[in-house]
Amino acid sequence: MKTIKSLFILFTCFFCFNSNLFAQEHATQTAGSEHSFKHFRASAAMYHTYINTESAEGKKYLIVPSLGFDLEYWFNEKFGLGSHNDLELISFEVEKEGHTTLEREKPLLLTMDALWKPYKGLVLLLGPGVEFEKAENLFVVRGGIEYEFELKSSHWDISPTIFYDSRRHAYDTFSFGIGVGKRF
Known part of the structure; x- marks a missing residue:
């Protein structure tokens, strides 16, 4: 897992500090004005992450506040690649089928x-992706x-x-939030 974490950090640093390698501007005409296409986008976001838990009392949802920071590179106006990073701000426990507890x-x-x-x-x-936590790291889609x-x-x-995250052999979450982004 340490290798995966290193790759994410390396990718993020590469695109942040080497933007001149890919710096291209596409000029297009739209309604008489010139528009410059920006390839990079960074954004900060605030989310509410909903975690479904099951216990003897039935189903319930934990609502966890989260912060996000995203870095994206757009190859053109339709396709891109992004590193989306979220930090859940509180510790919590997830119960599955009333007997398995996963502390995060x-x-x-x-x-x-x-x-x-x-x-x-x-x-x-x-x-x-990968969810890093000191007790156990989880693979995520x-x-x-x-x-x-x-x-x-x-x-x-x-x-x-809106995000849906599925953690392998663990639990799934929905996140709803709003972000502020800047293209450069």
Whole structure:
């Protein structure tokens, strides 16, 4: 697992500090004005993560506050690759079938997602990741949808987001949140 964590850190540093390697600007004409395509996007987000637990009393949901930081590289206006990173801010326990308890202490989730923008600001994403926690690391598959509302051509955006994360042999979560992003 240490190797996977190192690869995520290396990828993030590579794209943050070597942006000149891929710095290309695409100029397009839209309604008489020139528009410059920005390949990189960074955003910060706040989420509520819903965790389904089962116990003798029945099903219940834990609601865990989370912070996210995303770095994305867009190859063109339709396809990209993103590193989406979330930190759950509290410790919690997940019960499965009333007898198995999994304790999680402020886990950090790192995913590497393929990004597709099929229509205007709508972004669909899917990719693998790892949830790091001091007791046990878990493999995760993330699927999600967000919509980027650009703020007056300033390359800033607001994006409501929904993620579904499936942790292998453990538990699944839904996250609802909102982010603020900047293209550069």
